[in-house]
Amino acid sequence: MEDYRIQIKARKAVKEKRYINIRSSDGIFSIFIYLGKSQDYIVTSNACTCPSYLFNVILKKKHKYCYHIIGLKYALTAEQITRIMLPINEIRDILIDIYAYGKSLKLRKLMSRKENDFE
Numbered sequence: 678m679e680d681y682r683i684q685i686k687a688r689k690a691v692k693e694k695r696y697i698n699i700r701s702s703d704g705i706f707s708i709f710i711y712l713g714k715s716q717d718y719i720v721t722s723n724a725c726t727c728p729s730y731l732f733n734v735i736l737k738k739k740h741k742y743c744y745h746i747i748g749l750k751y752a753l754t755a756e757q758i759t760r761i762m763l764p765i766n767e768i769r770d771i772l773i774d775i776y777a778y779g780k781s782l783k784l785r786k787l788m789s790r791k792e793n794d795f796e
């Protein structure tokens with residue numbers, strides 16, 4: 678039952694286009710970010726910076742993955758990922774934002790600008 682809820686949340690995250698792949702302009706560095714409602718997380722195919730990953734996966738061993746990781750797999754399969762390319766110093770600023778404040782305003786600004794480009 679708990680696993681089913683994780684699947685639902687994961688699919689919802691993909692539908693809401695919460696996954697962003699940022700690559701460095703030189704092509705060397707690549708990272709996936711889950712853009713949350715109030716918090717952003719750095720996600721890989723087997724780890725996540727969210728509290729649920731720390732408590733339920735690592736400490737309690739209740740689940741194998743948090744829903745951000747499962748969602749990332751869906752997003753990759755369905756190609757539902759926003760891909761952006763940035764200079765490495767801008768990626769560094771975004772990562773510092775996420776580690777220091779839990780979310781990146783810079784990334785949010787970039788994403789809203791990107792959305793406006795489509796209009």
Ligand SMILES: [Zn+2]
Binds near residue numbers: 729
């Ligand atoms: Zn997570």
